[in-house]
Amino acid sequence: MERIFDEIIDRSGTNSVKWDGRKLFFDSETALPMWVADMDFDNAPAIKTALHNLINQQVLGYALPSDTLYQSIINWQNERHQMNIANDQILFAPGVVGALAVCIQAFSEPGEGVMINDPVYTPFASVTESNSRKLYRSPLSISNNQYIMDLKDIEDQFSRYSIKVFLLCNPHNPGGRVWSKEELIQLTDLCIQYGVILISDEIHSDLVYSESTHYSPVALNDTYRDTVVTLHSASKTFNIAGVKLAYFIVCNDELKEKISFVQSQTEQSGISTFGMVATEAAFSESRDWHNALLEYLEDNRQYVTDFFDHELLEVRYMKPEATYLFWFDASTLKTPGEALKQLFVDIGDVALNDGTAYGESSGQYMRLNFACPRTMLEEGLKRVKKVFDEKTAE
Numbered sequence: 001m002e003r004i005f006d007e008i009i010d011r012s013g014t015n016s017v018k019w020d021g022r023k024l025f026f027d028s029e030t031a032l033p034m035w036v037a038d039m040d041f042d043n044a045p046a047i048k049t050a051l052h053n054l055i056n057q058q059v060l061g062y063a064l065p066s067d068t069l070y071q072s073i074i075n076w077q078n079e080r081h082q083m084n085i086a087n088d089q090i091l092f093a094p095g096v097v098g099a100l101a102v103c104i105q106a107f108s109e110p111g112e113g114v115m116i117n118d119p120v121y122t123p124f125a126s127v128t129e130s131n132s133r134k135l136y137r138s139p140l141s142i143s144n145n146q147y148i149m150d151l152k153d154i155e156d157q158f159s160r161y162s163i164k165v166f167l168l169c170n171p172h173n174p175g176g177r178v179w180s181k182e183e184l185i186q187l188t189d190l191c192i193q194y195g196v197i198l199i200s201d202e203i204h205s206d207l208v209y210s211e212s213t214h215y216s217p218v219a220l221n222d223t224y225r226d227t228v229v230t231l232h233s234a235s236k237t238f239n240i241a242g243v244k245l246a247y248f249i250v251c252n253d254e255l256k257e258k259i260s261f262v263q264s265q266t267e268q269s270g271i272s273t274f275g276m277v278a279t280e281a282a283f284s285e286s287r288d289w290h291n292a293l294l295e296y297l298e299d300n301r302q303y304v305t306d307f308f309d310h311e312l313l314e315v316r317y318m319k320p321e322a323t324y325l326f327w328f329d330a331s332t333l334k335t336p337g338e339a340l341k342q343l344f345v346d347i348g349d350v351a352l353n354d355g356t357a358y359g360e361s362s363g364q365y366m367r368l369n370f371a372c373p374r375t376m377l378e379e380g381l382k383r384v385k386k387v388f389d390e391k392t393a394e
């Protein structure tokens with residue numbers, strides 16, 4: 001049976017980073033794009049209707065965040081993540097990465113330390129370094145083909161260095177790990193003990209598969225509300241990254257003042273009307289679409305893992321508990337670092353993200369985005385297999 005997410009949408013020529021950026025990032029116009037984290041699916045109908053209505057009804061001048069937007073966020077966080085928040089604990093930003101930068105500026109001084117896991121989503125390191133903070137990496141361990149935090153290492157580094165901020169990717173990109181409640185409690189307790197502000201990037205928290213449960217530190221213990229800032233957006237889940245709206249959840253007044261101060265210093269207040277309208281329509285009116293999406297993605301995840309289990313037996317991978325990103329170990333290709341990315345383009349005509357971008361420990365990994373119609377996924381996996389078949393036959 002044809003399902004809504006089966007529809008192939010031609011995105012080339014739409015200024016899409018994923019499709020039209022292939023020339024710039026892969027020097028190819030044909031490689032099947034299975035890289036940057038956006039989905040090749042049509043938008044939820046309620047979002048499209050809301051945006052059409054906006055254009056028909058309103059002058060597009062400067063906007064204030066609406067009460068209904070606040071309420072849609074409050075309800076979503078309460079229903080989905082058991083978070084209890086109020087309007088005045090929400091601040092807006094154009095994107096989560098920009099919000100990470102604001103947090104770094106708000107809670108540390110140049111030269112002071114910011115800790116991240118290794119590997120992790122690329123901008124965690126780049127935004128730290130571009131803000132002249134000292135970067136500390138805590139390598140993730142692997143247990144049962146999943147990443148786990150090395151809490152001993154984190155504590156050791158907290159005790160030795162002047163670390164002010166921890167940037168947590170929760171759930172984890174690129175590994176797709178959903179952190180356990182125990183790991184999050186231990187990490188947050190360590191942050192409190194050593195005076196470290198925990199920034200929990202939860203942009204992937206609504207892309208969690210049926211066997212897992214996402215926990216948000218601020219929902220685990222009231223005292224955590226004073227040391228944790230949560231970052232969230234509808235952009236990944238509803239594929240609306242282009243409308244540019246994210247938000248901070250910050251429950252402590254002092255932390256909130258510091259964030260607001262940096263935002264006003266850099267003239268970053270104000271809100272995108274398109275972002276506001278699309279986000280509200282996502283959270284308030286697109287539950288069925290979201291449920292159907294998760295079902296489709298879970299089927300795609302099964303398809304990818306079955307494919308690797310049957311066709312690429314020698315390749316280790318991490319089955320994602322969340323995200324539509326599939327992280328596999330390409331070390332049998334015996335090709336180092338960035339050359340690996342080129343190998344997939346040259347032999348397979350497929351564009352994937354290479355592990356070197358995510359840290360010092362993951363150069364042999366590749367990241368494949370499976371948020372696409374099934375037929376496209378089938379084609380992409382054939383291309384990936386071709387690379388392994390040809391290269392290992394040499």
Ligand SMILES: Cc1ncc(COP(=O)(O)O)c(C=O)c1O
Pocket residue numbers: 037094095096097098121169173201203204233235241246
């Ligand atoms: C963990 C994480 N945070 C943030 C972002 C990007 O957020 P934004 O586009 O809102 O800056 C991504 C995009 O893939 C991501 O994976």
